[in-house]
Each structure stands twice: as structure tokens, then as C-alpha cells.
Amino acid sequence: MSGRIELAWSAPLAYACDVLVVGGGSAGASAAVAAAEQGADVLLIERYGFLGGTGAMVLDTFYGFFTPGSVERKVVGGVPDRVIAGLERRGMVLKRPNTYGAGAGYTYDPDTLKLVWDELTGEAGVRVLHHVTFVDVLKEGDRVTGAVIATKQGLRAIRARAVVDASGDADVVARAGGPFEDAGADGTAQSLTTTFRMIDVDVDAARAFPKAELWARMTEAAEGGDYDLPRREGSAHITPFPHVMHTNMTRVAGVDATDPEQLSRAEREGRRQAFEYGRFLRDRVPGYERGHLSGLATQIGVRESRRVRGEYWLTRDDVLAARRFPDAVARCGAPIEEHHAGGDTRWEYVPDGETYDIPYRCLLPREIEGVVVAGRCLSASHDAHASVRSMAQCMAMGQAAGVAAALATGGDLRGVDVGMVRERLVAMGALL
Ligand SMILES: Cc1cc2nc3c(=O)[nH]c(=O)nc-3n(C[C@H](O)[C@H](O)[C@H](O)COP(=O)(O)OP(=O)(O)OC[C@H]3O[C@@H](n4cnc5c(N)ncnc54)[C@H](O)[C@@H]3O)c2cc1C
Structure with a gap:
């Protein structure tokens, strides 16, 4: 089938907010909580009926909180700690120590995780819309000024000062015409898994x-x-x-x-x-x-699809050299864990007990304004992504993106004072 059908449609302007978060997975839910706690009016949209994303529908273990190897160091804090505390209150999380693989992990009940995210977003005053799918951006020149969502009642428009793309697949950046590397289209994407x-x-x-x-x-x-x-x-x-x-x-x-x-x-x-x-x-x-x-996974687990081309491109060398950056907004000590098409998995480690930084620039897509990304669609090479995609890092990136979006005057995410973002993150308990 080929050809093209031209559609003329209009969507009622149904919502306005300071910060629109697209996708309520580890990154998006954290971004929404952090932005709301900074005083922003936050709308979080999610296509499924619960928050937690891949962490609630495919998985049950947070990796990335700790470095693997001989020295176990905690490298993530803030909103992620509150997620663990919420699970702990209900006796629904256990720490599984490990010196190899991805290091120690927190294994939890995914359904309780959904409840914990309801509570955290509720307490922070986030407005959450479930069962709506982001389909397009509102744009003025290079600036994204909102989104169009598909609902059971038809298309609706949302105006936003700043948008956090936490869709996993960089849907917002792709629709806005921003640059990205498409691991799916070029055949290099990591394999998918139904848990x-x-x-x-x-x-x-x-x-x-x-x-x-x-x-x-x-x-x-x-x-x-x-x-x-x-x-x-x-x-x-x-x-x-x-x-x-x-x-x-x-x-x-x-x-x-x-x-x-x-x-x-x-x-x-x-x-x-x-x-x-x-x-x-x-x-x-x-x-x-x-x-x-x-308990078959709600959907097949997608490890990798689009990765945006941001102001900085995190590389394999940055990971293996435990590189530091002045605009660090999160840290990671997880190994490169590549689930390629073969029968086995490839592992490469950050130096023992060390971590590398995730710079704010990895969350800033080039060529478009008004959008910050968080989670697995960050700006990173295939190899670096295979290390930095653990859920603890997605939550850490999310809270950084949320703080930046809340601080961005007039949605100017490029002009945000990164020093102030870092200060606010540390005050929230983030480890930088
Ligand atoms: C099989 C598998 C095993 C893994 N194992 C582990 C592990 O053990 N531990 C670990 O820490 N990490 C693991 N990872 C990696 C980790 O799960 C992901 O990198 C991480 O969950 C990504 O978080 P995210 O918030 O970026 O995206 P997601 O969690 O995927 O969240 C994206 C959210 O956006 C929503 N969304 C997407 N598009 C739209 C749209 N257009 N409109 C509205 N909503 C939308 C989705 O429904 C989803 O809720 C694994 C990944 C896979 C696939």
C-alpha cells in the first residue's frame, strides 16, 4: 500500500501547563515529581493506565543504584530513594547483593511500584493523564510549545512552557524534527525481551x-x-x-x-x-x-530505539574512562551490557568502584528549543547507552530534566543555569 492522504484536523486546546512530561516511566515519573517540587505546574501524560513504564510492565529489579565490583558505592539519590522507601514501607523490595553483572539490585513487586508512583506524583501535585498518546508537537519556529494527544474523545492540544521527552523512543524530538540516531532502523538496536x-x-x-x-x-x-x-x-x-x-x-x-x-x-x-x-x-x-x-510482561521490553543527537554525545570511551563533566547531573557505574542478536551477552566494565558523569548536555537535543529528554532516549552512542540505560540512571536523569524544565525561564532549556540545577538536585538528595 502506498500514497498519502492529506488530513485537515483541529484539536481543542484542552490543557495548559508549565512543564509537560511525555511518558510516565522511570524517567518521566521522576521528572514530573522533581519539576512539581520546584513549583512548576506539571502535566504528565502516559499511554497506559499506570506509571513506572518498563519498570512496571516488564521488569522487577532496579540496577544502577550501586557500582558493581569490589567496592559497592551508592551513586543515585533523591526521588529514586523515595521510590525505594515507598516499596520498603510495604515490604515489597529486597536488595540482591552482587559484585558482578550489573552489581547489587533492588528487586520489587511491579504492581506496588505503580502504587508508589501514584503516591509520589500525587503528593507532589502532578496532574496525571492516563490512556492518552502523544502524537504531535505544537511548534513555533524551532520552539516546541506543546503537544497534541490522542484520547478516546479525539485529538486534544496541550500548551506547555517546556516539554520533557521521557517517551523512551524520543517521540517528541522525532515529531519536532530534531536529530536522532535510530538504532531500530539501522539494524543495530539491542534485542527485545518478553519477561x-x-x-x-x-x-x-x-x-x-x-x-x-x-x-x-x-x-x-x-x-x-x-x-x-x-x-x-x-x-x-x-x-x-x-x-x-x-x-x-x-x-x-x-x-x-x-x-x-x-x-x-x-x-x-x-x-x-x-x-x-x-x-x-x-x-x-x-x-x-x-x-x-x-505474569507475562504487559508488553515486550524494548532496550533501545531512537537516541537523540544532543549537545553532547556520550561515548564508550567516556564510560570506560570514568569521565567527569562540569555539567554533570547524574552518575553511573553500570557496565556496558549488550544484548546483541547472538546467544550470549557482551559485558565491559567501568574501572572498579568508579563512575562516570551524565552531562546535562546529553539531555538537550540539538536544533530544537523547549524540549529536554530523559531516560533511554538520551544522547549517547550504542555502547554508552548499553551502560547508562539502567532504571536508577533513568530516574536520576528524569529528576535532573524535571528541575531544569521547572527552572527554564520561557522554556529556554539551553539557557538554564546548570550550576543551579546541580544545587537543587543535591538539595533533593541526588548524588553528583
Ligand atoms: C528486557 C529488558 C530488561 C532490562 N533489565 C533491566 C534491569 O534489570 N534493571 C534496570 O535497571 N534496567 C533494565 N533495563 C533497562 C531499563 O528498563 C530501561 O532503560 C528503562 O526502564 C527506561 O526508562 P524510561 O523511563 O526511559 O522509559 P520507559 O520505562 O520505557 O518509559 C517510557 C514511558 O513512556 C510511555 N510512552 C511512550 N510513548 C508514548 C507516547 N507516544 N504517548 C504517551 N506515553 C508514551 C510508555 O508507555 C512508558 O510508560 C531493561 C530493559 C529491558 C527492555
């Missing part, structure tokens, strides 16, 4: 089974032809619930997650694989003999 939980598991037996043996059984099962298991080193871990294990095993590669047809195929393939891995676990792995697949 799932196994219930009715003998967790002690499952935990006692060494990872190397699990991987050996995966390889044997796949090579024997009885199971279709594209990834041979997937993992499973404990959760706050007895008899429940959470998995990260499936792998769907070569997908442009912004293309609806490709994403639709990926959803179906991810689901098919999830049930295949579930069958394998039940048949072949100790502890899972009476297990059942439950």
Missing part, C-alpha cells in the same frame, strides 16, 4: 541450581532440537514473593520498535518464546517441576 514469572516454584531448589548448569541445560535442550531457545544464558531470580521466580530469557533481535508491524511481530514471537522457555524450565530444571508461567 515472565514462574509461580509454584520450589525457590530454594531453583536457587541452588548453578547458573552455569542452567545454561548448559539450555544449550543441550536447544541443540537436541526439543526446544526453540534462541538465548542460551538467560537468567531467573527471586522476587519478594515465596514460590515465584522472575525471568529474563527470551530474545527477539533485529526489530525497529517504532515500526508497528515489526513491533507486533516481536510481541507474538516474544510471547511464543516465553511459553517455550517456561516449558523448558518445568521439564528440565530443578525447582520448576510444578511451576507455571504467570
Whole structure:
């Protein structure tokens, strides 16, 4: 099918705000809370019926709070700490120490996370609109002045002084004509994963089974032809619930997650694989003999799509050299963790116990005004992104973007006093 249909439409101006946050994942929810606490009138729009994004619909472990390696240092604070405190109050988070991989993580109940975000945004006075999808920008010259959203009642327009693009896919920057690198379109994007939980598991037996043996059984099962298991080193871990294990095993590669047809195929393939891995676990792995697949991810997990071209482009070298920047608004000690199309995962580490800085300039898209980005669509190379995308860093970037958006006089995000952003962040508990 080809051709083009010209549409003439108008949208009622339904909302006005100081700061519009597009996307309510780790980055967007943090941005909204931080901006509102700085006194801005904040509207947060989210296409699903809950906040937390990938952290609520695909995952259950925050990485990036701590450095891996021999010295465990906490590198993130502020709004992310309050998320952990909210989960702790309900007994729905546990710290899983780890010296390798991505380091120690906080494993939580994703449904409780949704409630915690409701509370944090509610207490901060954020207006939240669920079940609306950002579809376009309002623009005057190079300046983005608002957005158009699709609702059940039709299109609606929103006027905003500043916009935070926390959509994960840089939807705002892309519609505004800003520059980005499209990992999906050029075939370099990290693979996608449909996570799932196994219930009715003998967790002690499952935990006692060494990872190397699990991987050996995966390889044997796949090579024997009885199971279709594209990834041979997937993992499973404990959760706050007895008899429940959470998995990260499936792998769907070569997908442009912004293309609806490709994403639709990926959803179906991810689901098919999830049930295949579930069958394998039940048949072949100790502890899972009476297990059942439950809690399939709400959608397939997208690791990488568009990354904006910002005022600074974070590189692999910055990560591996633990580089510092004068306009740092967050820190990261997580390794480069690349889930490529093959059977394994590539790991490269920041020097032991060290961190690198995420500069404010990585949140500022070039060529357009009035927009700051946060989360996995930041300005970074494929390799740097594979390190900096953990949820703790997305929350840290989000709170920085929120503070900057609140301080941006007339939406001038480029002219924001970064020294003042840093001061406000430190006052909120951020670690810089
Ligand atoms: C399979 C997988 C495993 C991972 N494992 C871990 C892990 O164990 N620990 C860890 O810390 N990190 C992990 N990561 C990385 C981490 O989850 C992501 O990088 C992070 O969650 C991204 O946060 P974000 O806020 O930028 O985006 P998201 O969490 O994706 O949030 C974007 C939000 O915007 C909304 N949205 C998008 N487009 C629109 C639109 N047009 N209109 C309205 N709303 C919109 C979405 O619904 C969503 O809520 C993993 C990622 C994947 C995919």
C-alpha cells in the first residue's frame, strides 16, 4: 500500500501547563515529581493506565543504584530513594547483593511500584493523564510549545512552557524534527525481551541450581532440537514473593520498535518464546517441576530505539574512562551490557568502584528549543547507552530534566543555569 492522504484536523486546546512530561516511566515519573517540587505546574501524560513504564510492565529489579565490583558505592539519590522507601514501607523490595553483572539490585513487586508512583506524583501535585498518546508537537519556529494527544474523545492540544521527552523512543524530538540516531532502523538496536514469572516454584531448589548448569541445560535442550531457545544464558531470580521466580530469557533481535508491524511481530514471537522457555524450565530444571508461567510482561521490553543527537554525545570511551563533566547531573557505574542478536551477552566494565558523569548536555537535543529528554532516549552512542540505560540512571536523569524544565525561564532549556540545577538536585538528595 502506498500514497498519502492529506488530513485537515483541529484539536481543542484542552490543557495548559508549565512543564509537560511525555511518558510516565522511570524517567518521566521522576521528572514530573522533581519539576512539581520546584513549583512548576506539571502535566504528565502516559499511554497506559499506570506509571513506572518498563519498570512496571516488564521488569522487577532496579540496577544502577550501586557500582558493581569490589567496592559497592551508592551513586543515585533523591526521588529514586523515595521510590525505594515507598516499596520498603510495604515490604515489597529486597536488595540482591552482587559484585558482578550489573552489581547489587533492588528487586520489587511491579504492581506496588505503580502504587508508589501514584503516591509520589500525587503528593507532589502532578496532574496525571492516563490512556492518552502523544502524537504531535505544537511548534513555533524551532520552539516546541506543546503537544497534541490522542484520547478516546479525539485529538486534544496541550500548551506547555517546556516539554520533557521521557517517551523512551524520543517521540517528541522525532515529531519536532530534531536529530536522532535510530538504532531500530539501522539494524543495530539491542534485542527485545518478553519477561515472565514462574509461580509454584520450589525457590530454594531453583536457587541452588548453578547458573552455569542452567545454561548448559539450555544449550543441550536447544541443540537436541526439543526446544526453540534462541538465548542460551538467560537468567531467573527471586522476587519478594515465596514460590515465584522472575525471568529474563527470551530474545527477539533485529526489530525497529517504532515500526508497528515489526513491533507486533516481536510481541507474538516474544510471547511464543516465553511459553517455550517456561516449558523448558518445568521439564528440565530443578525447582520448576510444578511451576507455571504467570505474569507475562504487559508488553515486550524494548532496550533501545531512537537516541537523540544532543549537545553532547556520550561515548564508550567516556564510560570506560570514568569521565567527569562540569555539567554533570547524574552518575553511573553500570557496565556496558549488550544484548546483541547472538546467544550470549557482551559485558565491559567501568574501572572498579568508579563512575562516570551524565552531562546535562546529553539531555538537550540539538536544533530544537523547549524540549529536554530523559531516560533511554538520551544522547549517547550504542555502547554508552548499553551502560547508562539502567532504571536508577533513568530516574536520576528524569529528576535532573524535571528541575531544569521547572527552572527554564520561557522554556529556554539551553539557557538554564546548570550550576543551579546541580544545587537543587543535591538539595533533593541526588548524588553528583
Ligand atoms: C528486557 C529488558 C530488561 C532490562 N533489565 C533491566 C534491569 O534489570 N534493571 C534496570 O535497571 N534496567 C533494565 N533495563 C533497562 C531499563 O528498563 C530501561 O532503560 C528503562 O526502564 C527506561 O526508562 P524510561 O523511563 O526511559 O522509559 P520507559 O520505562 O520505557 O518509559 C517510557 C514511558 O513512556 C510511555 N510512552 C511512550 N510513548 C508514548 C507516547 N507516544 N504517548 C504517551 N506515553 C508514551 C510508555 O508507555 C512508558 O510508560 C531493561 C530493559 C529491558 C527492555
